[in-house]
Amino acid sequence: MATALPMTAIAQDGPRVGMSWANFQEERWKIDQAGIEAALEELGGELISTDAQSSSSKQASDIESLLARDIDALMIVSQDSETILASVERALNSGVPVVAYERQIEHPDVTYVAFDPVEVGRIQARAVTGEAPEGNYVIIKGSPTDPYTTYVLQGQREIIDPMVEAGDIEVVAEQFTDGWLPSNAQRNMEQILTVEDNDVDAVLAANDGTAGGVVAALEGAGLAGDVPVSGQDGDIAALNRIARGTQTVTAWKDTRELGRLGGEVVTKIIDGEDPATIEGAQDWDKGAQGITQTAIVLSPVAITRDNLDVVVDAGWISTEDLCQGVSGDGAPEACQ
Structure with missing residues (x-):
């Protein structure tokens, strides 16, 4: 069963976004989540979070649970970028867009949001x-x-x-x-x-x-x-x-900024905007497989x-x- 984390639930008719964290115990992820929630809150949205606790199998189960909750989009911090692909395909085939947050998932239909x-x-x-x-x-x-x-x-x-x-x-x-x-x-x-x-x-x-x-x-x-x-x-x-x-x-990496960016990007995708037309979007083909996907990256300090x-x-x-x-x-x- 997916482990529910603190969520913001403002309105039933706003965007419902599922977030699968690889391991929510890292200090920074709590800050990221607050930024994502802040962006969704402005649109009356809801973030439903799960914690895979560093387990690839649990992450797959968590995503199944999120998809069963009729989410509008899925964000993932992957535990294993290869193992996660089966879950990504399941989401995409269900009509649920996927955003890889901070950790790349190399797939042409996944939008990548991260610090460079x-x-x-x-x-x-x-x-x-x-x-x-x-x-x-x-x-x-x-x-x-x-x-x-x-x-x-x-x-x-x-x-x-x-x-x-x-x-x-x-x-x-x-x-x-x-x-x-x-x-x-x-x-x-x-x-x-x-x-x-x-x-x-x-x-x-x-x-x-x-x-x-x-x-x-x-x-x-x-x-x-x-x-x-x-x-x-x-x-x-x-x-x-x-x-x-x-x-x-x-x-x-001011993860408050990245969290807010992630929330903004995912809501634009839910609204039907092509990820490639979002401000700051670029083609990203630097992964091991050389697959081109849309990425929006910020600069660290x-x-x-x-x-x-x-x-x-x-x-x-x-x-x-x-x-x-x-x-x-x-x-x-x-x-x-």
């Missing part, structure tokens, strides 16, 4: 190489079943490959993180540190959750704060790590110790949360 994942990787690598222009690098990738992982790696490689070819950087280890789980990232990083005898100069971690696992491993080895670490999303804990100096950068005021001024994080545990002359300007 390649630029995320570029942001991460630019900041980390700025701190460590040479040395031994570790790449802690995201889930192997998520195309977003490949895109982030592509962006990272655009920046570091010339430095690798020049002999300045050596990538001594690369590891996927099953389910994007911080505990898996920590275990992988601990094993790498053991194999490399702690001789690691920088870590490109795929998101803030994996960065948290990496930093925990570095703390265990007495290296936290000395080894640059990247992330993405702008999680509260990650921004605090940046303020404390144990994480170098996060590719901040690089956040480091030098511009933490950006997220404070945006109301994304309070100064108290940002600066918890931060003191002394080395505190970033946002905490002074």
Whole structure:
């Protein structure tokens, strides 16, 4: 049975949108959902959410339950981009349009709404190489079943490959993180540190959750704060790590903005608008299969110790949360 999450139900005659989350436990998804609900609320709509709890089989069951509720459109954060295709086909064959939210589902009739994942990787690598222009690098990738992982790696490689070819950087280890789980990232990083005898100069971690696992491993080895670490999303804990100096950068994605965009896009599709004519739409064919589909992507923002005021001024994080545990002359300007 699908797990019902908090929903907004304003009017029975507004758009009914089903949302299948791969794992609603991640901090950011709650912010995304609030943005989607805000957009639907303006149209008297209803968001019906389910949580697959990192299970592909449960996600398939959740989608069956959503379709049975006579939804007008389906949004999906996929657990496995290949396994989900059967559910996508079932929805499309039932006349229910599908939007892949943040994690791409490579299908010509699925609209993709996300922050630009390649630029995320570029942001991460630019900041980390700025701190460590040479040395031994570790790449802690995201889930192997998520195309977003490949895109982030592509962006990272655009920046570091010339430095690798020049002999300045050596990538001594690369590891996927099953389910994007911080505990898996920590275990992988601990094993790498053991194999490399702690001789690691920088870590490109795929998101803030994996960065948290990496930093925990570095703390265990007495290296936290000395080894640059990247992330993405702008999680509260990650921004605090940046303020404390144990994480170098996060590719901040204001998911309030993406949630609202997702809600606006899905309602326009329900109203019969061709996704390709929506403002900002582009052809996206960067997936593994090279399938062309319509995408609307937003640009992330690089956040480091030098511009933490950006997220404070945006109301994304309070100064108290940002600066918890931060003191002394080395505190970033946002905490002074």
